[in-house]
Amino acid sequence: MVCIAIIEGNPHLRSLLGWHLQQVGYIINQCGSIQQAKQNLANQSPTLVVLDSDLPDGDGFEFCQWLCQCHQPLILMLSAQTTEKDVVKGLKAGADDYLKKPFGMQEFLARVESLLRRFRTNNAPLSLDFGDLKIDLVQRRVEFRGQFIDLTPQEFSLLYVLSQAQGIPLSRSELLRKAWPEAIENQRTIDTHVLSLRKKIELDPRQPNVIQTVRNVGYRFNLEALQKQSYYLPPENITPSNNNHHSLNHNSHYSYNNNGRVFHDKVMRS
Structure with a gap:
């Protein structure tokens, strides 16, 4: 930070x-x-x-x-x-x-x-390296142990914002402000996308290790879980690295700048 x-x-x-x-x-x-x-x-x-x-x-x-x-x-x-x-x-x-x-x-x-x-x-990096998990900010895609994970543009944005907080819990309102390309008031939108993201990067989505729920606060990115040798991703949740067809739509209306943040992400708040 x-x-x-x-x-x-x-x-x-x-x-x-x-x-x-x-x-x-x-x-x-x-x-x-x-x-x-x-x-x-x-x-x-x-x-x-x-x-x-x-x-x-x-x-x-x-x-x-x-x-x-x-x-x-x-x-x-x-x-x-x-x-x-x-x-x-x-x-x-x-x-x-x-x-x-x-x-x-x-x-x-x-x-x-x-x-x-x-x-x-x-100083914008081209990618973020969390060991087994790598986030490519240019291609806007995520790689786990050499294999690409299919993420929607909004899931990618949510994962990026959580990872940049360095383990600090972020509230739903903060995530909406930082990760969404337009103003949204329904904070349950975050829960829906977190659930979807967990299905793709968690060993057991019912007992999440990477994206943790912080009671009465929101969510945090647990880097320690990625550094454990025993953590792995179920094969059915990943796309082979030689598959060039993934769900990221580079023509999507979700827009990112060259350091991976969505254009609407504003630091100035009253």
């Missing part, structure tokens, strides 16, 4: 930004000073840094230059310095975007998503 570091001197604003980013699924690391930020950066490398230009123990513009030289993350600079000269200074220091204070939360979240789209485009 994407990790975002918030380096902001104002504790109230820092907490507010962190809360909103967590609500849309990001891992958050909050720092109130340059010294604290450097200590945290020694242990992890965030994808995006939200950086205040006015920090209590140093100049945010200079720290921005240091970040670019040492860690090279995406940088969204926040600043109460709003002249054109200030904006140019921030961008020349290495910031990828510059947001003037005060700002609205919807604009902030939109700018974060805009920057992360750039990251996803530049």
Whole structure:
């Protein structure tokens, strides 16, 4: 999952930004000073840094230059310095975007998503490898132990979204928002597709191991089950690898971008 570091001197604003980013699924690391930020950066490398230009123990513009030289993350600079000269200074220091204070939360979240789209485009994988289970994001098909499984476009999307959560349970509403190409309110749609998917990738669909039900939450992708040597797929649920005819319709109205996410999947939520 994407990790975002918030380096902001104002504790109230820092907490507010962190809360909103967590609500849309990001891992958050909050720092109130340059010294604290450097200590945290020694242990992890965030994808995006939200950086205040006015920090209590140093100049945010200079720290921005240091970040670019040492860690090279995406940088969204926040600043109460709003002249054109200030904006140019921030961008020349290495910031990828510059947001003037005060700002609205919807604009902030939109700018974060805009920057992360750039990251996803530049770093989009061609496939996902979970050991015996492989997800081809270009061909939009799934392979288990060298054999292809017939999945509908919607089943593929659902499996992809679950696998990207890295074991974190996702609610039905989250799955509808992330895996469906259009707005759907009936959350039982998820249950129907999960049941269908389980019939194709589970040893015993009545006692599922890979897609687990989390009571009062939703579903999670259980990577540990795929790593067990004893796990196998019943022959009747798979298509031989030399069979070029599978049920994935590449002309389907379900649309994916080049990192496998459906186009409607939005990170910005109010």
